[in-house]
Amino acid sequence: MIGRTKLDVLISPIDARRLVSTLLNSPIAPGKYSHFINVGTDHILDALDQNYFRGELADGIGCFKYLEGDYGSGKTQFINSLARRASEQQVVTALVTVGAECPFNSPAAIFRAIMESFQPPVDEEGSDEKGIEVLIDSWIRKRIGQLGAEPGNDVPDLVQRQIEDQIGGIWKGAPDPQMAAALTALSQRLLKTNCGAKEAVSDSELISWIRGDSVRSNALKALGLFEPARDDNAFRRLKTAIAFLRTRIAYRGFLIAFDEGTRTSSFRRGSAKQKQAIENLLTMINQNAEGEFGGVMFLYAATPDFRSEVISTYRALQDRIGTKAFSKGSPQVPLINIEEANSEEVIQRIGERLLGVFSKAHGIDWDHAVQSVNMKAIIAAQKDLLFETPKPRFFVYQYCRFLDGQRKVQHAISAEQASDFVNNNEPPMEGDDA
Incomplete structure (x- = not known):
């Protein structure tokens, strides 16, 4: 039987509603909410x-x-x-x-995909923004705060100089000197914009170049940035970016x-x-x-x-x-x-997590005895259809739809009803894991 303590998922009602919406709309892993229902x-x-x-x-x-x-x-x-x-x-x-946007046979495509996917460690703001420029900007804003100031027009000169000293300076032996120069220039520009300066068109050009886009401009030329990212320099640029983030920005x-x-x-x-x-x-x-x-x-x-x-x-x-x-x-x-890591016990525990998430999302007081029997009936019907324990993706896709139908009027279902539900709600066969 499902106990009340097992239904207590540490998630806020608003995040629970977002998670439920994601699970009902797409049969894939729910991104940043995945850990709430991860089991096994x-x-x-x-x-x-x-x-x-x-x-x-x-x-x-x-x-x-x-x-x-x-x-x-x-x-x-x-x-x-x-x-x-x-x-x-x-x-x-x-x-x-890995796919059409990032074919693994191209180092340049791998480099671009990584540059645009970098995400800062979790913070209080919970931003979903991604990209190497987001990493640098996030660190600068945090560093300004650590030095006793707030981003804006009133950042003391001393604070600015301390940060400039950390991100600047000569970098001897960088794997890709152009990338090293570009990252230093971008960091200095982001520091200035966090201290009241206005953004410029050249800032966007610089970010695009660093991300691996094929861009050329007089502003980039003035910084000595002539070569776009190519297969023969992509991994050197990736090493340079990681070294910069690690040694200058102090990401661990x-x-x-x-x-x-x-x-x-x-x-x-x-x-x-x-x-x-x-x-x-x-x-x-x-x-x-x-x-x-x-x-x-x-x-x-x-x-x-x-x-x-x-x-x-x-x-x-x-x-x-x-x-x-x-x-x-x-x-x-x-x-x-x-x-x-997958077993019938794990599938049942995933179901318990989902009951808890639906409870938080919609304020449902589940009838534990009824829902315990229902879950077992759904899993049994899935095993009859698949001739094996259902994969998490298959179970989650169907069970979320089942719970959505139960949340207004809870009722026990028979084995025949469970079988009908499972046969009428098969998930798409192609796509990402859930």
């Missing part, structure tokens, strides 16, 4: 949090993780929950979907996650693009292991067929990932098999 992977999240977010990343030590699971098994949900843990430890996050670590929402053309078997994509992945893994990025956790998430059909043909990549999956006895191996 806390032991993995705890280990990654303790070993990396609270430890090695802050010391400049990087790592690579390979997350494996079928469609609907909760890969995206896991990544979002991991990002929440990272953010709580002041680790910068960048969550990238980075989680950069790549999520294959669907099978991508980048990895078509035997193609030149596939070979280049594998080379790009290997480059990031190897150079990160050698300390060239510094304090970065790279994570790549894909379905089991990618490892069995693609990785198995590339010995070097196979060796980097290994065959031993995460366990309590081996918490630092690269391979994480999320399928092992």
Whole structure:
């Protein structure tokens, strides 16, 4: 039976309503709200949090993780929950979907996707803004406050000079000197705009150039910025950006996650693009292991067929990932098999979380006995249809619709009614994990 304590989800009513709306409108992981309904992977999240977010990343030590699971098994949900843990430890996050906008065979596309996906650690404002300029601006505003002032026209000159000294200065040995100059110039401009200066057109041009867009202007030329981001300089620019954020801005670590929402053309078997994509992945893994990025956790998430059909043909990549999956006895191996975290008990616990979220969202006092029987009936009907325990994505999609229909008039359903509901509410077969 579902107990009252299990329904107590630590979420505000407004966030609960937003979460419910997201779950009802799209069969995908609910972004920044994912951790509220995450179940079954806390032991993995705890280990990654303790070993990396609270430890090695802050010391400049990087790592690579390979997350494996079928469609609907909760890969995206896991990544979002991991990002929440990272953010709580002041680790910068960048969550990238591999696909048409970011084909993995192009280093320049990877670079652009990361630059526009960077998000500051969680703060009181709870902003959803993303981009490397947002990281720098967020830090400057915070730093002004730490020095006893408020952003605006009245920031003392002494405060401005202290921040200028931190972000400026000669940078010898930057992997990409143009990127180093651009980041320094942008930081100085953002400092000025936070101290009362007006924004200029050249500011937008500079941000676009740093993000990897192909832009040219006299203002950029005056800063010595001639070369746009290309495949041959993209990883150097990424290393430069991370080094700047780490040493000048003092961010303590980075989680950069790549999520294959669907099978991508980048990895078509035997193609030149596939070979280049594998080379790009290997480059990031190897150079990160050698300390060239510094304090970065790279994570790549894909379905089991990618490892069995693609990785198995590339010995070097196979060796980097290994065959031993995460366990309590081996918490630092690269391979994480999320399928092992899914069971009927986990599905029931997800259902309990959803009952709690719906309760907070709509002020519902659930009849626990009735809803416990209903949940079991829905899961049993799903097992009959699928011939296996339902994946989280499948269960969440249907159970949210079921609860939405129960919230006005609660009633027990029969096995036949549960079967009819499950058969009439199948989720889309393609798309991201939920």
